[in-house]
Amino acid sequence: MSRFLERLREVSAEYPEKEAFFNSRIKEDACQRLTYAELDAWSDSLAASFAEWSPKGKPVVVYGHKSPLMLVCFIAAAKAGLTYAPVDIAYPSDRVNDILDQIGHPLVITLSDDEFPGDASLADSVVGDAVVREAALAGRSWDSSRWIADETPFYLLFTSGSTGRPKGVQMPSRCVDAFMDYFRALFPERPDGVSFNRVPYTFDVSLFDIIAGLASGYTLFSLESEDEQSMRATFGALAASDLTTWISTPSFIEMCLVDPSFDQDLLPRLDNVILCGEVFRNATALKIIERF
Template identity: 25%
Template sequence: MSNPRPLHQFLCDTAALHPSHTAVVEPGRGLISYVALDELSDRLRDRLVAIGVRPGDRVGIYLRKSIDAVAAIYGILKAGAAYVPVDPDAPPARNAYIMHNCAVRAVVMERRLEDRFSTEFFALGELPPLLLLDGTGGGGPLARMLDEADAQRPAAVTKNAMSPPEDLAYILYTSGSTGKPKGVMLSHENAVSFVDWCSAVFEPQPDDRFSSHAPLHFDLSILDIHVALKHGATLVLIPEERGKDALHLARLISEERISIWYSAPSILSLMAQFGDLHSQDCSSLRLVLFAGEVFPVKHLRTLCSQLPEPRYFNLYGPTETNVCTYYEVVPPVSDERTSPYPIGKVCEHLRGKVVDEHNAPVKPGEEGELCITGSGVMQGYWSLPERSAESFLVDNDGTRWYRTGDIVVEAADGNHIYRGRRDRMVKRRGYRVELGEIEAGLYQHPLVKEVAVVAVPDAEAGVRISAFLSSKGTDKASLIELKRFCAERIPLYMIPDHFKWLDALPKTSTDKTDYQRLKELG
């Protein structure tokens, strides 16, 4: 980067420029100014250093989305560590695996989650220090935890770490094909180059109000949080429990005067169908950004007809690159259009190429795999050197291209058109889902002999996931039991829509599971 600076410097600079401006709002639970957020994160920085956190360490965040969680992000970064957010609603065993896998030095978490998490973690290794909050909301629980810790042993005031560009800023765990989630390592340079690109394209202003719909462990949150706070804008947090309530979200845009909205298309589709947007004052909305999955054209048409004034951008990219291509959709969406819009051109801070199965570049108009290089591309997967190596195509000059696994066609105008996946990963409600991880979870059921999971396109949901099972005997688990079993092992967004017991799974001539046949049944 021409001006290397750590990710947390954005908050520090903004707190100096706009100290009294509202940084983060939790509707109904409080708000915090920039100077107060900066000071609260400073206090957490000092406490983390006092318990032994050093530059290069990892610190877990096991909190509901809140002002407390945002302050935790910046406190961890200021200590020179990388933050590792997990889904508080995911199975404790999965979160314990993630925290143990990346060897967190400490965890900032809610006390209500301690018992089950500790039990699961003890089965893997020695429990790291836990900084326990009595809840979340408005920053109060984090402040009280720090007050109590300081009363017992004051933490010395330290300076912010000036993390070099190559140091890790955060690790986001995504679904893994082996049945275990894998950690995507993103550096300060990766994050800052993306934030700077967003600044250039979307031109945020201090009077903007950003929605924060994505959970912290989802890569969409990087834009929500860090772009907003770089520019002195206000970040409006949307709790996960209200994230699919179309009427609530539509009212929130109106009541909170949201000007920049960012979410998966499935959420915008819900609002278009059930949000009664015509009755809401959404005149403040100037940008609608969506990413994570294909936006069904009929729902995008409805949304644009109800909200014709904002600019619409289709943002595409895996967690490993954050956003790597973008396309502006200009309303109205014609009635004749039935195919999804392109995923667009490669972002200016990156470069892309489309290659065939032999890694040779293809001509425009031909299908191939999209590969991306540049300052926004991840370092690799945590503690998975072989998987990391497999994920990159390396040129003779040493240039590393991340293989997205997405099949695209580059049109004559330079825009890329998405065709599908080359592996068994799908996008569902914006989340990345490895079908192999669902299978690995279901194989743990005592009645299951074989299992195969397939995904097929669905006009309403984007993708429908079906699980086919054969049993070891005559007993078969009920639908309710299977869903409950899955909920204890995988995140809710990964649970199949349908379960079907078969006498035996269909096989190919080489005695492999016939997934194509199952797709016909699914």
């Protein structure tokens, strides 16, 4: 049985009304919030539906972009004993089709406001946002004995394809548990922790906040793409985030550090910085120490 899922259940019982996720467009859409109780209950109910909808042994493809329902789908797939494969709305149709072709007729969950760009004939079935929401809110129970475990891949991430055809990289459930154990130590224990959920779920950096952050009972704050169009909008969203733990690539924080206003006054609660995915330069470290 997945220890990560067990830990999520413990957090949900301890902090049921705490937000597990919110994004920077919260004022425009109140549906962009998700509590830990909702994450647990909705993923249970959706797991029952996934077990019925998905071809046995096939990953569940989740198409969308950093919505709370995407997180629910990821956890629901794992509870159903299935692998999840995130596909971002930024992907062109030929890349989406290549992923479907490599997996071989999977269940596709599409959470985008726009029409699914892939070839539906390459999927076993394509289920839209409204049906997924209805299933998540149906209140169905689910037996934890059917949760993902051991060598079964927890997730499937497709590479950028910069060196050839994109390849699906699988991560077994036991490795997700080990990842959780190791990286939770980087998250200070605090009941009001807020972690930066910046990158799309198709990038491995997102697993730091999804796995270690949720297992630590943190709220994931997601910076929406609309707020990344200008540094002014980005900084405005960050100022309202109450971030305590920053997670990004070094290059993103270097871009922020160019502006002198990126400092302790902007993020007064920030006390933890985790950088990954690229070379971390000494000069960048010194700037962070100086500003914070």
